[in-house]
Amino acid sequence: xxxxxxxxxxxxxxxxxxxxxxxxxxxxLVVVIGLGAxxxxxxxxxxxxxxxxxxxxxxxxxxxxxxxxxxxxxxAALLAVVFAGVFGLIFGVMRLSxxxxxxxxxxxxxxxxxxxxxxxxxxxxxxxxxxxSLGDIAPFWGVVLGLTLYNGSVIAELVRSGVxxxxxxxxxxxxxxxxxxxxxxxxxxxxQAITAMLPSLLSQFVVVIxxxxxxxxxxYPDLLRMIQTLYSSxxxxxxxxxxxxxxxxxxxxxxLFASWVERRLRSRxxxxxxxxxxxxxxxxxxxxxxxxx
Amino acid sequence: xxxDLLGLVKDFNVLQALGFTVLLTVVGSIGAFIIGTLIAVLxxxxxxxxxxxxxxxxxxxxxxxxxxxxxxxxxxxxxxxNWTLLPQGTxxxxxxxxxxxxxxxxxxxxFVAEAIRSGVNTVPLGQAEAARAIGLPFLGTIRxxxxxxxxxxxxxxxxxTLIALTKNTTVLSTVSSLxxxxxxxxxxxxxxxxxxxxxxxxxxxxxxxxxPVGSFFTHLSKKLVVSx
Numbered sequence: 001x002x003x004x005x006x007x008x009x010x011x012x013x014x015x016x017x018x019x020x021x022x023x024x025x026x027x028x029l030v031v032v033i034g035l036g037a038x039x040x041x042x043x044x045x046x047x048x049x050x051x052x053x054x055x056x057x058x059x060x061x062x063x064x065x066x067x068x069x070x071x072x073x074x075x076a077a078l079l080a081v082v083f084a085g086v087f088g089l090i091f092g093v094m095r096l097s098x099x100x101x102x103x104x105x106x107x108x109x110x111x112x113x114x115x116x117x118x119x120x121x122x123x124x125x126x127x128x129x130x131x132x133s134l135g136d137i138a139p140f141w142g143v144v145l146g147l148t149l150y151n152g153s154v155i156a157e158l159v160r161s162g163v164x165x166x167x168x169x170x171x172x173x174x175x176x177x178x179x180x181x182x183x184x185x186x187x188x189x190x191x192q193a194i195t196a197m198l199p200s201l202l203s204q205f206v207v208v209i210x211x212x213x214x215x216x217x218x219x220y221p222d223l224l225r226m227i228q229t230l231y232s233s234x235x236x237x238x239x240x241x242x243x244x245x246x247x248x249x250x251x252x253x254x255x256l257f258a259s260w261v262e263r264r265l266r267s268r269x270x271x272x273x274x275x276x277x278x279x280x281x282x283x284x285x286x287x288x289x290x291x292x293x
Numbered sequence: 294x295x296x297d298l299l300g301l302v303k304d305f306n307v308l309q310a311l312g313f314t315v316l317l318t319v320v321g322s323i324g325a326f327i328i329g330t331l332i333a334v335l336x337x338x339x340x341x342x343x344x345x346x347x348x349x350x351x352x353x354x355x356x357x358x359x360x361x362x363x364x365x366x367x368x369x370x371x372x373x374x375n376w377t378l379l380p381q382g383t384x385x386x387x388x389x390x391x392x393x394x395x396x397x398x399x400x401x402x403x404f405v406a407e408a409i410r411s412g413v414n415t416v417p418l419g420q421a422e423a424a425r426a427i428g429l430p431f432l433g434t435i436r437x438x439x440x441x442x443x444x445x446x447x448x449x450x451x452x453x454t455l456i457a458l459t460k461n462t463t464v465l466s467t468v469s470s471l472x473x474x475x476x477x478x479x480x481x482x483x484x485x486x487x488x489x490x491x492x493x494x495x496x497x498x499x500x501x502x503x504x505p506v507g508s509f510f511t512h513l514s515k516k517l518v519v520s521x
Contacts, residue, residue, distance in 0.1 A: 010339040010431045017339070025342030032346055046373055115500040115507075117460035119474055124492040127481045131488060206356070213358030217467050224360060237369040244357045244365075251356035 052235030056242055069226030077208045080147035087148055088155025095160050113153040119214050122146035126218040139220035147208055158200055162193030202258035206251045297487055310476035311498055317394060317462040322455055324398025329405025339431055355403040359464050366396040367468035386471055393465040404454040412447025445517045452510025456503045
């Protein structure tokens with residue numbers, strides 16, 4: 001899976017090289033396992049306690065904590081992604097506009113929300129809802145609005161760079177058949193740009209799911225908080241490992257799905273897909289590396 | 294308005310909080326750079342087991358929320374296990390901060406590794422082939438030929454990672470009461486009447502922290518790009 005990038009750096013190893021490789025590999029494995037075992041042993045009070053692990057197997061754990069928590073996480077993430085998509089499309093198109101009254105304010109807003117940490121946005125919106133004495137829904141909307149503004153700005157940048165990455169002939173062709181600027185944008189450029197953006201959008205969804213865990217800090221009952229509640233009477237570290245495993249499963253599945261979509265798009269179209277890696281995305285920088293394709 | 298602003302800055306030690314945010318960023322990014330480079334080299338190495346270890350590290354840590362990594366370090370390793378990084382007797386706040394730096398470094402190392410790997414992808418095949426042709430071994434190829442060029446190609450994503458790290462220091466507000474988002478929490482609690490001003494103040498400080506870094510790295514990546 002990585003041979004295409006790595007095999008050029010070293011020769012295909014000969015018999016001696018393979019032997020050295022195996023020895024180094026075995027040594028490395030021993031060191032890693034040894035360090036891991038030392039680590040686990042040092043943490044034995046916390047980690048090597050079957051009672052803590054047994055809790056994962058109980059049905060009530062899943063029914064009362066994990067599934068509601070995961071649903072809360074996914075609910076906030078999905079809503080945020082939909083809102084962010086709308087926000088990103090509107091502001092991305094505004095930034096592409098030739099009218100400065102649209103492009104300049106849109107540029108300022110997008111750059112501002114990309115520079116402000118998501119948690120700061122969440123704290124702010126949470127406090128606004130609390131001040132409006134809507135304390136019940138404050139954490140949820142704090143999470144959703146914070147994620148929407150940040151990720152919407154990232155998507156606006158994706159839209160802009162997606163349109164810019166299209167060959168010039170596309171818009172020239174539109175002009176040649178007499179379309180107006182907005183017709184060119186909506187009928188020719190955006191559909192192609194959005195298809196090309198799909199993989200990056202999906203990996204942005206992974207970023208959103210991860211960032212919902214920030215909702216913990218403003219008391220949103222997401223997956224992390226539910227699992228923490230479950231382990232509030234001890235076994236903190238087992239709880240954290242369990243929570244991490246849940247997030248890894250969810251996110252790794254999404255990442256695999258994103259790279260599957262990307263492969264499909266690549267094989268279907270002649271044009272190259274923009275996205276993971278080519279678009280500067282501030283924030284979690286998850287889109288920097290192509291999800292292990 | 295201006296008086297309110299100055300009052301906030303003075304009453305809540307905003308400048309000190311800003312200093313701690315910068316400190317976390319600097320220490321965290323140095324750690325992330327060192328671990329990330331190591332992981333990137335592991336992922337490029339000819340030994341399958343090392344490659345597997347590098348890939349596993351990246352995939353596991355990258356898909357875990359930073360909040361969990363921070364809790365693992367601070368409430369797990371520090372508070373539950375009572376492992377300390379700074380000498381005994383140091384204020385608990387600073388101990389938590391030190392573990393916070395570890396969490397930042399461990400988490401962002403994956404993005405550094407991915408950035409360097411994407412930088413390696415910009416180095417043409419011929420470079421590695423030429424290095425092998427003159428008889429350089431693997432580490433020589435990496436150190437003398439690949440990494441210097443890859444680092445130049447990786448500057449833009451590395452800059453993005455640094456900006457992300459600066460912003461992610463806010464996640465540590467749960468575990469240390471010293472940096473900007475913790476200051477913001479205190480301000481919201483004590484002065485709810487100035488909510489909008491508090492938000493603008495903190496947001497502006499982050500804009501001031503991140504925008505110059507962004508344009509500096511863009512400038513650097515254009516200046517140092519390997520012309521081919």
